[in-house]
Amino acid sequence: MPEQPDDVPPELYPELVASGGLGEALAREAERRGRRTGPPEPVEGYGPTAAVCWAQGETRFAVYATNAAVREFRIQISGDSGRHWAAFGSTDDLAVVEAILHAVCQGASIGQLRSAWALLAANPLEAAPPGRVVATAWRLTLERSPTIRLGNAELAEALYAQPALRVFFPFPSHGEFSLLSSTADPFYEEVPRAVPNGGGLWNVVLRWSRWSPHVPTRVLGSRLDAREAAALIAANVPAGSGPAVEGGWPEPPPLGAPVTGDPDG
Structure with missing residues (x-):
């Protein structure tokens, strides 16, 4: 640390x-x-x-x-x-x-x-005061706290350096780094994510979402360093997106779209 x-x-x-x-x-x-x-x-x-x-x-x-x-x-x-x-x-x-x-x-x-003491919870994000779950997640991420899942440190710092991205919930998983619009299941991902491309470089990928089934998965940029990837993600935040809601995404997915608790699905 x-x-x-x-x-x-x-x-x-x-x-x-x-x-x-x-x-x-x-x-x-x-x-x-x-x-x-x-x-x-x-x-x-x-x-x-x-x-x-x-x-x-x-x-x-x-x-x-x-x-x-x-x-x-x-x-x-x-x-x-x-x-x-x-x-x-x-x-x-x-x-x-x-x-x-x-x-x-x-x-x-x-x-x-x-x-x-009702203020004590089973995990640090449940213990965060109302309105501060996203800020708490970012602070623990940047402090490299062992109490939450951690992604690549250089990328996390680059993402946080973009003010437009700080309002989203940081969610690293399987080497990738997503920025979510909800802090719990059901998760909603509307912002492009960073996907590792080897050698410390990243692809920026817009994933298909069950809330936006008409938007196909596509790569927006390849083999970018952390700062370049963060800047490209910030440039592709959809208008009207964020800040992340605390808890699960409140809107149901379109009729017929598969429902899972995994932001990858």
């Missing part, structure tokens, strides 16, 4: 800047409640102002303050086995973060945590 900056906007996270980082801010919040957090551990690729974690047995609690657009503390909690992330949350309230951390340190199970 690439190194992440450790600075956070002071207007969004004043207590982190004043106290010297997340660990110190949470320790002060715990002390205010008559509790102790215990010493935090670093998170690889992040400085202590932006991210810290705690281990309790095989359970791991990590919190991130990496959103520079809005105040957000992003929570990740591993399962009891410690092998997989099992709960995700998002809140703007540091006191809520401390309360969940305290419960983890007291040995609460993932089920108990999710019962006590």
Whole structure:
């Protein structure tokens, strides 16, 4: 994962800047409640102002303050086995973060945590606040988070650099990179996708869609580098497309068109 900056906007996270980082801010919040957090551990690729974690047995609690657009503390909690992330949350309230951390340190199970705090979800996109699913997906993609599916890093950065493409849901799969108009099944793909052509080069392909069965699959450009592919995709966004809707695409496909949950179909 690439190194992440450790600075956070002071207007969004004043207590982190004043106290010297997340660990110190949470320790002060715990002390205010008559509790102790215990010493935090670093998170690889992040400085202590932006991210810290705690281990309790095989359970791991990590919190991130990496959103520079809005105040957000992003929570990740591993399962009891410690092998997989099992709960995700998002809140703007540091006191809520401390309360969940305290419960983890007291040995609460993932089920108990999710019962006590409705903000905790099974995956990071379900945990994203309403209206921020697409922005969350892009941020996790660019941060190279292991909690979501990741596509080619160079291509992801090139696509995000095109403002017209940021409103679509990033969906890498089988080496290809789609930009979808919905964030869940049924998926709707109306924007050309990038398809690998070997040697770090890409084809830009407009796929047949069950919502537009009259539009055949065709290649718009071949053997392009990441920036060229992103620019060509942006130039071929259909008029009136986007932004992506949160959830499944609300309109039914044309009568007689096959229905699948796969954006490739």
